[in-house]
Amino acid sequence: MKHASSEQLSAIDAASTDRSRAGDRTDGQADRVVELHGIVKDYGRVCALRNVSMTIGHGVTGLLGPNGAGKTTLIKVLLGLVRISAGRGVVLGYDLTSSAQSIRQNVGYMPEDDCYIAGLTGVEMVQFAARLSGYPRTESLRRAHEILDFCGVEQERYREVDTYSTGMRQKVKFAQALVHDPPLLILDEPTAGLDPDERLALLHRISTLAHRTGKTILVSTHILPDVRAICDTVAILAQGEVRVVDSLERLSQPASPALHVRTSHDAAPLIRRLEAAGGQVTVNDDGSLQIMLGGADAARQIWRLAAETGVGLRSLVPSRNSLDQIFLDAVRGDGRADS
Amino acid sequence: MPIHDVGYRPWEQARHSSMARWAVITAAGMRLVWKNHWLRRMLILAWLPAAALGLAVFVYEQSFEHRELQQEMPFLLSLLSESDRAIATWALATTGSDEVLWRVVEDVSLMQASRNQDREQAEIKQTLIEILQDQKIEPGSQAAQGVARHHVWSLLLLTFFRYPQAVLMVLLVGMIAPPLISQDFRSRAFLLYFSRPITPLEYVWGKAIVIWGYLAAVTTLPALVMYVTGVLLSPSISVVLDTWDIPLRVLAASGVLLIPTTSLALFFSSLTTESRYAGFAWFAVWGLGWAAYANLEALDLGRRWSIVSLYHVLGHVQAWVFGLSTDLNAVTSSATLLLVVTIQPLIVLLARVAAPIRV
Numbered sequence: 001m002k003h004a005s006s007e008q009l010s011a012i013d014a015a016s017t018d019r020s021r022a023g024d025r026t027d028g029q030a031d032r033v034v035e036l037h038g039i040v041k042d043y044g045r046v047c048a049l050r051n052v053s054m055t056i057g058h059g060v061t062g063l064l065g066p067n068g069a070g071k072t073t074l075i076k077v078l079l080g081l082v083r084i085s086a087g088r089g090v091v092l093g094y095d096l097t098s099s100a101q102s103i104r105q106n107v108g109y110m111p112e113d114d115c116y117i118a119g120l121t122g123v124e125m126v127q128f129a130a131r132l133s134g135y136p137r138t139e140s141l142r143r144a145h146e147i148l149d150f151c152g153v154e155q156e157r158y159r160e161v162d163t164y165s166t167g168m169r170q171k172v173k174f175a176q177a178l179v180h181d182p183p184l185l186i187l188d189e190p191t192a193g194l195d196p197d198e199r200l201a202l203l204h205r206i207s208t209l210a211h212r213t214g215k216t217i218l219v220s221t222h223i224l225p226d227v228r229a230i231c232d233t234v235a236i237l238a239q240g241e242v243r244v245v246d247s248l249e250r251l252s253q254p255a256s257p258a259l260h261v262r263t264s265h266d267a268a269p270l271i272r273r274l275e276a277a278g279g280q281v282t283v284n285d286d287g288s289l290q291i292m293l294g295g296a297d298a299a300r301q302i303w304r305l306a307a308e309t310g311v312g313l314r315s316l317v318p319s320r321n322s323l324d325q326i327f328l329d330a331v332r333g334d335g336r337a338d339s
Numbered sequence: 340m341p342i343h344d345v346g347y348r349p350w351e352q353a354r355h356s357s358m359a360r361w362a363v364i365t366a367a368g369m370r371l372v373w374k375n376h377w378l379r380r381m382l383i384l385a386w387l388p389a390a391a392l393g394l395a396v397f398v399y400e401q402s403f404e405h406r407e408l409q410q411e412m413p414f415l416l417s418l419l420s421e422s423d424r425a426i427a428t429w430a431l432a433t434t435g436s437d438e439v440l441w442r443v444v445e446d447v448s449l450m451q452a453s454r455n456q457d458r459e460q461a462e463i464k465q466t467l468i469e470i471l472q473d474q475k476i477e478p479g480s481q482a483a484q485g486v487a488r489h490h491v492w493s494l495l496l497l498t499f500f501r502y503p504q505a506v507l508m509v510l511l512v513g514m515i516a517p518p519l520i521s522q523d524f525r526s527r528a529f530l531l532y533f534s535r536p537i538t539p540l541e542y543v544w545g546k547a548i549v550i551w552g553y554l555a556a557v558t559t560l561p562a563l564v565m566y567v568t569g570v571l572l573s574p575s576i577s578v579v580l581d582t583w584d585i586p587l588r589v590l591a592a593s594g595v596l597l598i599p600t601t602s603l604a605l606f607f608s609s610l611t612t613e614s615r616y617a618g619f620a621w622f623a624v625w626g627l628g629w630a631a632y633a634n635l636e637a638l639d640l641g642r643r644w645s646i647v648s649l650y651h652v653l654g655h656v657q658a659w660v661f662g663l664s665t666d667l668n669a670v671t672s673s674a675t676l677l678l679v680v681t682i683q684p685l686i687v688l689l690a691r692v693a694a695p696i697r698v
Contacts, residue, residue, distance in 0.1 A: 079534055081696045101536040105354075109534035115527035118518075119371040125531075131363040132535040134354030162526075176531060 032057055033088075033184055033216040039087035042075055048073040050240040052087070056218060060210045062227035062248075063220040065237035066331055071220045072112070074237065075186055078218070079104055092184055105133065108177035112188035112220070114169060122157040123148060124165070126175045133180035143179050151175045152201060166193035171183065174202065178209075185209065185217045191226055203230050224323045234323075236330040243330035251326050258296060258319035261289040264312035273305045290319055351514040360537055364545025369552055372515050381511060382556060388503035389561030392495055396569035399491055403484065404574055416491065418498075485581040492569065492582050493661040496562055500592055501654050504558045508596060509625045509650075515553055516604030519546045520692065525612040529695055539693040543605065543685075550601045592660045596653060599681045603649075606684030609691040618643035625650060645669060652676050 034056035041049040048070045065071050076082045078091055080100025087095040091103045117125055123144050130140035148157045151171045156164065161172060170193055177185060190206065191199045207230050209215045221227060227234060227248070234251060236244040244251065262269065267289060271281045279293035293301060299316060306313050372378060378525040398415065402408040523529050532542055566586055570578055601625070607617040632648035655673035658664035 077697070083534060101538075104534060104536045107534070109530075111527070111530040111534070113527045113530060115530045117367070117528045117531065118522050118526050119374065120367070124367075128363070128367050129531060131536070132360060132532065132537060134360065134536075136353075136355065139353075 018193055034091050036089040037087055039077060039089055041077060041082060042085050048240055049077065050176065052242050054162035054235055054242050054245045056216065058214065058216050059232035060206060060217045060219060060230050061233040061235060062231035063218055063235050063237065064227065064327055069237040070240040071237055073153045075188060075220060078186060079107060079109060090106055106182050106184065108180065108182035108185045110173045110177040110187045110190055112192065116161040116169060118162050119160060121160055122172050125161050125172060126179050130179040135180065147175045147179045167195060167198050170194055183216060185215050188220045190219060191221065191223060206230050222325060228323050236327060238331045252320040254319050254321055256292060258290050258292045259302065259316060260319040261291055261302065261316050262314040264314050267311055269309035270311040273309055277301065277305065356528060361541040361545035364542060365548040368546060368549035369520060370415060372553065375514065378514055382508065386561055388499055389565050390400055392499050393494055393565045395567045396473060396492065396565065397572050400573040466660065472635045472652050485577065488578065488581045492585055493588065493663055496585065496589060497541065497658055497661045497663055499562060500558060500596065500657055505650060507557055508554060508600065510596060512550060512600055512604045513618055513621050516550055517608050518614035519549060520605060520608040521611050521614045521617050526579035533696045539689055543688060547601045551597050554597050555593060558596060559589060562589045588661050592657045595656050595660055597675065599677045602684045604687045609688045615630060646672055646676050
């Protein structure tokens with residue numbers, strides 16, 4: 001089995017970070033593609049969404065949450081498939097409750113579930129999706145072929161979808177969501193079932209769609225490295241509530257500045273000297289150190305103390321909150337709801 | 340900006356009216372169904388009864404001019420449903436003298452008695468006499484010929500709808516309908532449909548038209564083609580005036596056949612993800628109903644309990660549509676039952692289709 005190289009993931013990650021920084025500069029002016037205010041959805045006694053308020057702007061937004069957090073319900077609310085119990089919302093300028101048809105006309109949705117129309121070939125299924133969106137037969141066929149080219153589906157497009165592997169079906173599902181050129185794409189677990197190469201290719205496509213063709217993309221996923229690789233913004237849901245909505249860049253910054261250090265030898269002497277110098281040192285599970293040391297020249301001090309104690313430093317970088325930690329904090333209720 | 344700008348042509352953004360979206364579902368459904376080889380063979384087979392019917396119309400029309408054919412008419416007409424009425428009206432139209440008329444009646448009565456031992460010869464004769472009295476038309480006149488022609492054509496078409504095409508309808512719908520919705524549930528295709536601007540009603544409508552399309556191809560279309568052929572081959576132009584309402588009756592009889600059966604078949608399909616169960620339920624409804632009716636008829640309770648058989652219920656209403664049923668009680672109870680069979684499954688069907696997307 002092939003594994004995605006860390007360099008490849010880093011390349012997508014770095015590109016995303018650059019864009020995120022660029023995005024930060026225009027945060028204030030970013031168009032609001034989705035605006036939700038106090039959305040409540042209950043199924044009898046079960047409350048699936050509690051007072052959900054959030055804004056989604058251009059770029060890629062990752063929708064995270066444990067199982068049963070209300071992600072799928074939120075997606076159905078955005079598509080106008082379920083009637084909300086309370087609250088109001090606007091998607092692409094259309095009211096959630098009164099313009100569900102117009103919303104679905106302009107939104108591309110890739111479901112998480114394995115879904116296909118039995119008996120149709122790949123190209124027929126994508127063409128069918130375009131025709132359901134209202135395009136004429138010939139235009140739909142042209143678009144279907146072009147989108148399948150974009151999605152990397154080659155001659156397999158002439159085979160019946162029933163015979164496809166999971167990965168191929170994912171590609172066709174992705175293609176059918178794109179074929180009507182929607183300004184907003186909702187992707188539910190888009191990389192599930194893909195091999196590492198295909199996963200990277202799909203992440204690259206999502207990134208391209210968001211940053212070259214200006215699509216707004218909402219990605220619901222459990223795979224945190226995918227979120228880190230492509231998302232500009234993260235929204236975390238837990239127990240039907242929005243716990244966090246913020247840019248990934250801001251969330252990654254620790255509450256107080258710290259440095260992350262990896263050593264090549266036993267770090268105990270260095271830890272003792274750092275604590276003696278008034279620093280706070282936390283040893284991570286992987287043996288690396290999280291160091292908070294006052295002053296502008298904290299890095300210089302660490303280098304000096306390491307030299308004095310004979311401990312070799314393999315890396316010294318500004319510390320960033322890991323997405324795993326952000327996620328766990330949010331789910332436990334330590335997160336900050338922001339917008 | 341288009342997702343995949345190939346450079347040599349722009350993406351055209353013009354979309355159809357949302358009114359036509361059900362037609363997309365129908366077209367895809369019809370194409371998928373058409374892939375079934377057995378279905379295509381059945382469609383060809385379905386036109387054979389229509390050809391036989393066309394031949395019967397031709398012979399009947401020619402009998403007005405050719406005396407040698409007149410001798411064969413009682414036998415030919417006795418093959419029809421409610422043949423006593425057919426023969427009586429034919430006799431009215433062609434026979435000027437009472438003597439000949441009653442001889443025909445006598446022949447028919449004997450023929451009927453030999454074909455069906457359970458029915459009394461006297462009873463058949465009484466029926467024929469009543470029919471003749473009801474007509475109040477002079478035998479052998481032009482008016483009698485018009486009435487008879489309308490009657491015989493209607494009977495021919497009713498026979499076509501009730502016997503070969505009804506059996507074919509059960510087989511055809513049993514092949515087409517079960518996977519239409521159940522397979523979408525199984526492959527979760529409804530997520531693809533309903534994430535588009537499609538409502539559950541449009542979805543059901545689109546699927547229903549698939550069944551209607553194929554059913555119309557084996558019932559309505561052959562019947563109408565047969566009618567047009569009969570008119571064109573008739574030696575008399577008066578046939579148009581005598582039978583102008585028959586195409587409308589064909590359409591109405593098709594509606595009676597298509598609407599309840601489609602509603603019921605789609606209802607079964609929506610109840611399961613396994614199309615074979617839906618198919619089994621479909622055939623069971625017709626088979627068990629027919630068997631129950633046959634047993635009740637053996638106990639001489641058939642007429643009272645004909646509502647147990649959907650096949651006979653359809654027959655009552657179609658006979659009324661063609662103007663051939665005088666049993667208003669049976670027609671009313673049958674029509675009510677068909678209404679229930681249409682509406683109730685439709686309500687459940689819509690709820691079933693909408694259910695997966697609302698959870």
